[in-house]
Amino acid sequence: MNVHLILFLAFGAVAVAGAVNLLAQTHPINSALSLIAVMAALAGEYLLLGAEFVAAVQVIVYAGAIMVLFVFTIMLLNAGVEERTQGSRVSVLLGIPGMLLGSILVAWVVLRHSGTEAVAAGALPGDPKTIGQMLFHEFLLPFEITSILILIAIMGAVVLASKPPSSPANAPTREVE
Amino acid sequence: MVPLSYYLVLSGFLFACGVAGFLIKRNIITIFMSIELMLNGVNLSFVAFAAHWHALAGQIFVFFVMVVAAAEAAVGLAIIIAVYRTRETLNIDQVNLLKL
């Protein structure tokens, strides 16, 4: 029982709790806040593993930008408590058991093979310098491509979310044929 | 010292929660958030393996996953807004016109 393990368990508990809460809550804003908690906990896990840069990016980009975007959208659309409609039986009847089965199988395999090799705290050299060197040498091409990807995503988002040119009076209540 | 398998179990659990959320929830935005949860779980497993095998490429990969998740979130939310504008609802069971 060392500090490493305790910290791991602490962060892990927060992550688990956040994940379960995401499922349990009915209002999407609560789920969003739970997700932010999960991400923060994961940032902590990354730090434990020595990936400092990734942890920082996680907090800044993921929790700080993406989740904020989510919260914005929830508030923009005035999402309320979700209704309990009975949409699909397949998803519950087939999906949940499938998911459980898959998880248990994977867990079983993983636990059989990995055993007790330990990961030291701070094992990775995760400082920005090393990351940067690797990013701009071996992974230059994916880097550039992802920059184009983001550009396209921005354009797409702008186009999709922009107001349609017709007047607001006819648009919303009409069924799409 | 934390065994690798602990990290992997945690990552798997997060992933499973993400899948469950995707299957159970009815609000589109919540479903989207479950997808993000899945991605996070996967990220954790990437970093854990990177640490285990001393391979830096794992972190780089996490980096790219995050970038893609950001792009995806942006576009996805824009789609949700567009859908909301036409359908006036955020319930996924009512967005089912692509049926035979």
Added chain:
Amino acid sequence: MTQNPYLWLIPVLPLAGATINGVLGHRSSKRAVTTVALTFSGLAFALALYIAATFSSADAPYGFTVAHWIRSGSFSVDFAFYLDQLSLVMLLVVTGVGFLIHIYSVGYMWDDPSYYRFFAYLNLFMFFMLTLVLASNYLVMFIGWEGVGLASYLLIGFWFTKDSAASAGKKAFIVNRIGDFGFLIALFLIIQNYHSLDFTKVFAQVQPIAPEIAGAGLLTTIGILLMVGACGKSAQIPLYVWLPDAMEGPTPVSALIHAATMVTAGVYMVSRSHLIFERAPTALMVVAVIGTLTALFAATIGIAQTDIKKVLAYSTISQLGYMFMACGVGAFSAGVFHLMTHAFFKGLLFLGAGSVIHAVGGEQDMRKMGGLRSYIPLTFLTMLIATPAIAGIWPFAGFWSKDEILWQAYQASWVYWLIGVITAFITSFYMFRLLFMTFFGDYHGAKVDEHGHGTHMVGHDEHGHGEPHESPMVMLVPLMILALLSLVGGLVGWHNHFEHFLDPVFKTGAASETAGEAASSVTEYILMGISVGVALLGLFLAWFLYISKPYLPQKIADGLNGLYEAVLNKYYVDEFYRRVFIKPLIDASTNILWQGVDRKIIDDTVNNAADGARHVSDEVRHMQSGNLRSYAGWIAAGSAALIAFMIWMGVR
């Protein structure tokens, strides 16, 4: 084998003519078409004459290989030609008579709107027939064999808008095909056992085999199957039924194809394969029996026919029977001799009949003719030469060949001889009957007051005469040439010159021939006298019934009512075939093959497959509900299954 590099030219020249006329003919003038057709067939004839002039028995046989064809392991067949004495005789007959009939057709078909098509087909026929005759192996012969069948179909059905003509063409081709089936099986047997189809190679292997006295064996089977093929092509029992119907074609066609050349292909083929037949006595006997029976059978039908061309058709079948009888008793050269003389006088008879039909404006029923000798004297003169020729009266051509056959038949068995003599009597009777009914007595026909030849020819010249008229010179000159040949053509048989000429091919001539000739020349002269006497008897009977007492035939017909009806209706053979073979075949084809197999099995399988696909998709389409959560559920379940499978594979 001496090489003769010009052999391939002989068939190819008419082919060139056919191609030019076929492709360019419809836009060319009649003069151009005529020139092309006559030039190419004339050139072929000239080349044949040249080859005959430079032919030397010492150098024979000649050969020439044009190109490789099949090379399959140890089996090889080439496009190769072969010329020996037998081929030379056939070559001269085909090109000579063919050329004369080409000239005749210029006049006969002048007013036909499809003038060019006729000559294209006629040249095409010459090409195939020459390929058949000059072939160096069975396969090239088979090309010619099938090709002449095709040309026959095209020419019989030349006026294809007429139902009966189109059906006659079909009948000819289909019945021929049945014979070809036998021919093909024989070829397969030859390939299987002798690994070649080349004449020289096959016969070299057959030569040392002892005759199969004890009955059936390989050579007997091959021989009988070859005979089946010959029955189809040469109209013997039971496959003769197409030849009378083939008279639907234009008369020059009947003359060339169904008298002089194509139908003799069977005789040629049997003669060419004589080595096989001589070693299979049973097969040879089958040939002789079929020939003899056919000769008698067809002759009896000919007595009662009223259509002038049908009489000649049955006469052709009967004379072909004589040729097969000759081959069947081993006298192949006699059969070939009769083939040659028959080409002369039968060709002349058909062309003369065409001239008669032309004269009376298309009428072919002899009861509506009569007394034509004053109207068409030249035609009458030529027919007057042809009829004794076919009856076998000395010194016309037919006498020499027919007498030779009867003499050889007598030496084999008196039964063959007796039936041959009876048939000769009947032949003489119905041929003179034809002559008397057509040219003597009073004219019973309709006046030729409109242009057109009744139902048999389309658009002839617009004479507008009221009475029968002579044919133009272009039709009469071939008649006269053939008449000359019918008169003197038999003289090559004097002192067996013809037979000695063919000896190197048949090799049988020398020993047994001189023995027979020297030993019983008295018997031979007696038999000669009997055959001539019988022919004169037939002439007398015909004169008696049709000139002296013309009311008698009707009374005899009424008296023998049932028998007469049977003979008039050709013993109902066609009706029998229809009931026993054709109708069951068509019924089975309709009910079993069409309704059963094609509709129920094949169509239904396809339809049911389509229906099944639709039903399945009807059920499965509900999976695409548009509901995202269902999709997600399926994805989760599917990925779980995939993970399980991968783990299971990894564990194994």
